[in-house]
Amino acid sequence: MTAPERSAPLVTLLQLQRRARQAGTPQALGFVAVNETLQLVAYRQAAMWTATGLGQVMAVSGPPQPDPQAPYIQWLAPLFRHLMREATPAGEVVIGALPETVRADWASWLPAHALWLPLPAGDRPAAAGLLLARDTPWSPHEIGLLGELAHAYGHALDALQPRHPWREGLAPLLRKRKTRRWLLAGALLVSLCPMRLSALAQAEVVPFEPFVVRAPLDGVIDRFDIRPNQPVQAGTPLFSLDTTALRARLEVARKAVDTAQEEYRQSAQAAVTNDKTRAELVLRRGKVQEKSVELDYTAEQLARVQVKSDRAGIAVFADANDWIGKAVTLGERVLLVADPARVELVAWMPAADRLPVSPGDTLTLHPQGAPMQSFDARVESVSYRAEATREGFMAYRIKASFRTDQPLPRIGQLGSARVYGGWAPLIYVALRRPLSTVRQWLGW
Incomplete structure (x- = not known):
């Protein structure tokens, strides 16, 4: 054999x-492995297996x-799984050592002599x-x-796989029994660390002890003299009711008074000569007084159609x-008149997240x-029972006052309030909601 012939395989x-x-x-590498390897040695069939995933x-x-x-x-899969599971070294496959299901159909799919070549990846299996x-x-030469x-x-196949450095470094450590014991002890210690219980609740800033402006009488609102959140002073007009019906009633009351007075005058003149008319004089006087009272009441109602503020503040509507x-x-x-310097917080803590919160x-x-903003507050009261909110879930109403050493939020500000309860182990804090759900589902 000449030198070129000897060096050709190399x-x-x-x-x-x-x-x-x-x-x-990896697919391109597999194509090279099963097809182009034929340039080095002769074979009839080739297949490549990877243990990635399942x-x-x-x-092929x-x-x-x-x-x-x-x-x-489908037939090749159990053959490869057996070879990988048994860590079969490189060499000819011993057909007699294969599982019965694979060995029985060998002649139908592969020739008599098969060579198994594991593809190592560095020092890993x-x-x-x-x-x-x-x-x-x-x-042996082949x-x-x-x-x-x-x-x-x-x-080459290992270089094409996605890198997981931390997993690769963690796997050898977890194989050591001492390391597993230390990790278990550390996890137990961390799970027993005390943490403060907390829950999130929808919250809104509301005025504290606002002045409620109510409708002074039955009617229809005709106009508003102010805008939302407008500062007002005592005596500032707020809104007015429609006066059409009241003015008609006032005019009718005036006519009734005039009529009653005229009847009384006529009865007084006739009473000089007629005893019977003198007896009716008292009734006529009473009717005049009755119609006068109705006139005064209607006039008083007409004077109340324009509603004014009784104190200074901002109009909340x-x-x-x-x-x-x-x-x-x-x-x-109709609206509120509130002092912007006197506000409080109303929070709705869901019944499912209820904590032992107290004033x-x-x-x-x-x-x-x-x-970047947050405001601290102190709980003043907690409702004794849950009630339905505007969003339709059951929640406990919490009222809290803001600390005085911080800027106050504006009235109407919405947000989330983190409510703090007592202290508990970390494992209880982490499993409190799942355990509550499981308990409700199981009924114990």
Whole structure:
């Protein structure tokens, strides 16, 4: 054999190693392994397996991509799983040592002599393998060449896998019993660390002891003299009721008074000569007084149609257009006059997140639209039972007063309030909601 003939396999081996390094995907590498390895040694069939995920046949000689549902691929899968599970070293496959289900159909799918080549990845166990099959036995020289090529294929396949450095470093540590004990002790210690119970609740800043402006009588609101959140002083006109009906009643009352007075005058003149008319004089006088009272009452109502503020503050209501033209009844609340320097917090703690909160505990308001702001408050009262909120869930109403050493939020500010309760182990804080849900579901 001449020198070029002796060096030809080595040149082919180097070329295949280069082709493996140039492969851009695991599928491209699999195609090279099962098809182009034929340049180095002769074989009839080849298949490549990877243990990634649940394991799969990555490539077979011939088609560019294997069909997972094909009977040949379905038969190869248990064969590869057995070889990987038993950590079979490189060499010819001993058919007699295979499982019965695989051994029984061997002749239907593969030739008599198959060479198994694990694809190592550095110092880690092989996560893939290459199977080459033909009708003649494999020589030691061929097995040596293919062993070197398998090492290159394994290195290239490992380089194409996604990197998980922290997982790779953690796995050897977890195999040590002492490390597992320390981790378990650390987890137990952390789970027993005390943490303060807390819950989030919807919250709103409301005025403290505001002046409620009510409708002075039945009627229809005619106009508003102020805007929402407008500062007002004592005596500032707020809104007025429609006076059409009252003016008509006042005119009717005046006519009735005039009529009663005229009847009384006529009765007084006739009483000089007629005793019977003198007896009716008292009734006529009473009727005059009755109609006068009705006139005064109607005039008083007409004077009350314009509502004025009794104190200084800001007008708290949504929109004047919501009220203009609306019929109101006596005593119906129309708006509030509040002092912006006197506010409090109302929070709604969901019944599912209920904590043992009592007056004197603290909570923190995180207003919407201001992620860098927060306001501390002190709980003043907690409702004894849950009630339905505007959003439709059951919650406990909490009232709290703001600390005086901080700026006060504006009236109407919405946000989330973090309510703080007592202290409990971390494991209880983490499992409180799941345990509550499981308990409700199981009924214990």
